[in-house]
Amino acid sequence: MILVTGATGRIGGRVVRELTAAGAAVRALTRRPGDVRLPGGAVAVRGDLRVAESVAPAFEGVEVAHLCPVPGWPVADLLAYARKAGVRRIVLLSSASLPGGPGLIERQHRANEDAVRASGMPWTFVRPTAFMANDLSWASTIRAEGTVYDAFPDASLAPVDEHDVAAVAAAALLDDDRAGHTYELSGPEPLTTVDRVAILGEVLGRPLRLTVPSPQEFRTTLAAAHPPAVADAMIDVLAAATGTTAPILPGIQQVTGRPPGGYAEWAARHSGHFRRKDA
Numbered sequence: 001m002i003l004v005t006g007a008t009g010r011i012g013g014r015v016v017r018e019l020t021a022a023g024a025a026v027r028a029l030t031r032r033p034g035d036v037r038l039p040g041g042a043v044a045v046r047g048d049l050r051v052a053e054s055v056a057p058a059f060e061g062v063e064v065a066h067l068c069p070v071p072g073w074p075v076a077d078l079l080a081y082a083r084k085a086g087v088r089r090i091v092l093l094s095s096a097s098l099p100g101g102p103g104l105i106e107r108q109h110r111a112n113e114d115a116v117r118a119s120g121m122p123w124t125f126v127r128p129t130a131f132m133a134n135d136l137s138w139a140s141t142i143r144a145e146g147t148v149y150d151a152f153p154d155a156s157l158a159p160v161d162e163h164d165v166a167a168v169a170a171a172a173l174l175d176d177d178r179a180g181h182t183y184e185l186s187g188p189e190p191l192t193t194v195d196r197v198a199i200l201g202e203v204l205g206r207p208l209r210l211t212v213p214s215p216q217e218f219r220t221t222l223a224a225a226h227p228p229a230v231a232d233a234m235i236d237v238l239a240a241a242t243g244t245t246a247p248i249l250p251g252i253q254q255v256t257g258r259p260p261g262g263y264a265e266w267a268a269r270h271s272g273h274f275r276r277k278d279a
């Protein structure tokens with residue numbers, strides 16, 4: 001039995017599908033089990049990762065757990081419940097930005113990894129770069145005005161396809177030999193914001209504008225969707241990535257044996273989000 005937290009999310013949802021397709025029995029943690037549709041082989045269980053006691057029953061009978069962090073979760077308490085229930089291995093969704101930086105996002109991921117190491121259970125850390133899916137936040141202004149608003153046009157990322165992140169997490173969950181490994185995952189190429197907007201325009205068959213708001217305006221937009229401290233941390237990450245060339249990381253090839261999926265491929269798969277319904 002494998003417990004997947006974040007099971008209704010962009011990564012966890014795909015992890016559940018990969019695991020059930022491989023024949024594994026899956027318990028999918030969510031705060032709203034009545035609302036979710038899962039593939040055969042997966043059962044939804046209720047739990048709130050911010051309330052460790054509420055997750056304790058979900059660990060019973062579980063061999064391996066996929067932990068998808070939630071800001072402010074009591075990670076050490078959750079791990080103590082997992083250990084007490086007999087969970088024998090943890091796969092943690094972490095972040096590739098962790099080794100480099102002193103910012104809030106890095107600190108949170110570092111604290112998660114430290115807690116997992118301290119738990120005494122064998123672990124695998126999956127450290128992706130920025131998800132390509134983050135660019136879905138551009139969808140509404142692309143649909144409405146053919147415009148992306150981003151204050152960091154020259155920030156270089158090597159964004160990763162969430163399918164690949166899920167494939168690595170699922171492989172790690174299924175294979176005990178992945179214990180003790182840290183997998184750093186990126187997409188196949190460094191891309192600036194300008195590059196991604198151009199690729200997206202090519203895929204959509206219409207040129208897109210990139211409008212650069214002031215950092216303050218951009219922060220206000222981000223803060224509408226994220227807590228202010230997270231919005232600030234995201235801005236710090238993008239500012240630090242400006243004028244650099246993002247490194248390409250080997251984890252996807254290492255684990256899946258195939259190269260990471262590219263941005264154009266991702267954009268084609270998600271093009272419906274960016275097209276006007278009447279177009």
Ligand SMILES: NC(=O)c1ccc[n+]([C@@H]2O[C@H](COP(=O)([O-])OP(=O)(O)OC[C@H]3O[C@@H](n4cnc5c(N)ncnc54)[C@H](OP(=O)(O)O)[C@@H]3O)[C@@H](O)[C@H]2O)c1
Pocket residue numbers: 005006007008009010011012029030031032047048049050068069070093094095096128129130131134
């Ligand atoms: N975005 C990036 O570029 C990036 C890069 C590296 C790492 N990450 C990490 O990836 C993770 C986000 O993954 P994602 O994009 O797949 O998530 P997502 O699509 O935003 O979905 C969030 C998931 O977390 C669950 N969740 C949220 N709060 C919860 C709570 N209190 N208790 C239980 N479940 C809760 C939600 O489940 P319900 O709503 O069904 O309860 C949902 O399944 C974060 O930990 C982030 O640090 C992100």
